[in-house]
Amino acid sequence: MKVDIWSDTRCPFCFIGKKNFEKALQNFVQNDKIEVNWHSFQLDPKMKTDLSRNHYEYLSDIKGHSLQETIKMHENLIQIGKNAGIDFNFDDVKVSNSFKSQILVQLAKEKGKANEMEELLFEAYFxxxxxxxxxxxxxxxxxxxxxxxxxxxxxxxxxxxxxxxxNDIEEAASLGINSVPFFVFDRKYAISGAQPTHLFAEVLEKSWTEFSESNSKFDIVREGDSCDVDGNNC
Structure with a gap:
C-alpha cells in the first residue's frame, strides 16, 4: 500500500509530521508492505535566499510582527518539536529557497533513499x-x-x-493541497498537518483494512498544524 507525502524541506510541521508518522509506521504490523512516496512542494516558490536574516527576522518582516512577538509565537512550536524528538534551532536557520533541495529528494527517490534525504535536509535546515x-x-x-x-x-x-x-507541485494543486505536510493513504484517506502518532496509526490500520483500488478523491480525516502557501504558521 502506498502512502504519498507532500512536504517542503523548510516547513517545521513537515519535520514534525515525518517523525510522528514514522513512529506510527514503526509499530504498524504490516510496515514492510507500506511504500512511502515523498512529493515535492514549495510554500513560497518566489522566496529568495537571504543569509543576512535568520528565520525569526524573516518571518517578522513578512508578517509584520515584532521580532519579540515572532520569537514568542515559536515557543509552542519548539515544544511540539521536542515532543517529536526534534531540537529546533531557529536562531541559526538560514532563509533559503527550497527548490534545489527538492531536486535532491527527486534524485534520492531514484535510488530508494528519499526518506533519508528528507531527514538530512530537515536536519541541515532546522x-x-x-x-x-x-x-x-x-x-x-x-x-x-x-x-x-x-x-x-x-x-x-x-x-x-x-x-x-x-510535476509534484502541479499535482498537489490539482488535488487541492495548499498546506503541508499532507499525507494520502492509498489515495483514499488524507491527513493534513503534523498530527499525533496515534492518529497516523489509526489511519494506517483503517486504510490497510480497506486496501483497494486507488481513488482520485479522499476524505480529510482531520486538519491540523501545517504551513500553507500564504505563509501562515511558518
Missing part, C-alpha cells in the same frame, strides 16, 4: 543552520547517502529532475 539553496551544502548532504559531488551538481541543473519537482 538544526545545523545550513543554506539548503547552496550546491556545496547539498553536495555534503548527498555524499552522506553515497552520491558524488558531480552527481549532485549535475542534478541541480537537470531539466528532468526539475520537471519532476514541478
Amino acid at each position: 538544526i545545523l543552520g545550513k543554506n539548503i539553496d547552496d550546491v556545496e551544502v547539498l553536495s555534503e548532504i548527498g555524499e552522506k547517502l553515497g552520491f558524488t559531488k558531480d552527481e549532485i551538481q549535475n542534478a541541480v541543473q537537470s531539466p528532468e529532475l526539475t520537471e519532476l519537482v514541478n
Whole structure:
C-alpha cells in the first residue's frame, strides 16, 4: 500500500509530521508492505535566499510582527518539536529557497533513499543552520547517502529532475493541497498537518483494512498544524 507525502524541506510541521508518522509506521504490523512516496512542494516558490536574516527576522518582516512577538509565537512550536524528538534551532536557520533541495529528494527517490534525504535536509535546515539553496551544502548532504559531488551538481541543473519537482507541485494543486505536510493513504484517506502518532496509526490500520483500488478523491480525516502557501504558521 502506498502512502504519498507532500512536504517542503523548510516547513517545521513537515519535520514534525515525518517523525510522528514514522513512529506510527514503526509499530504498524504490516510496515514492510507500506511504500512511502515523498512529493515535492514549495510554500513560497518566489522566496529568495537571504543569509543576512535568520528565520525569526524573516518571518517578522513578512508578517509584520515584532521580532519579540515572532520569537514568542515559536515557543509552542519548539515544544511540539521536542515532543517529536526534534531540537529546533531557529536562531541559526538560514532563509533559503527550497527548490534545489527538492531536486535532491527527486534524485534520492531514484535510488530508494528519499526518506533519508528528507531527514538530512530537515536536519541541515532546522538544526545545523545550513543554506539548503547552496550546491556545496547539498553536495555534503548527498555524499552522506553515497552520491558524488558531480552527481549532485549535475542534478541541480537537470531539466528532468526539475520537471519532476514541478510535476509534484502541479499535482498537489490539482488535488487541492495548499498546506503541508499532507499525507494520502492509498489515495483514499488524507491527513493534513503534523498530527499525533496515534492518529497516523489509526489511519494506517483503517486504510490497510480497506486496501483497494486507488481513488482520485479522499476524505480529510482531520486538519491540523501545517504551513500553507500564504505563509501562515511558518
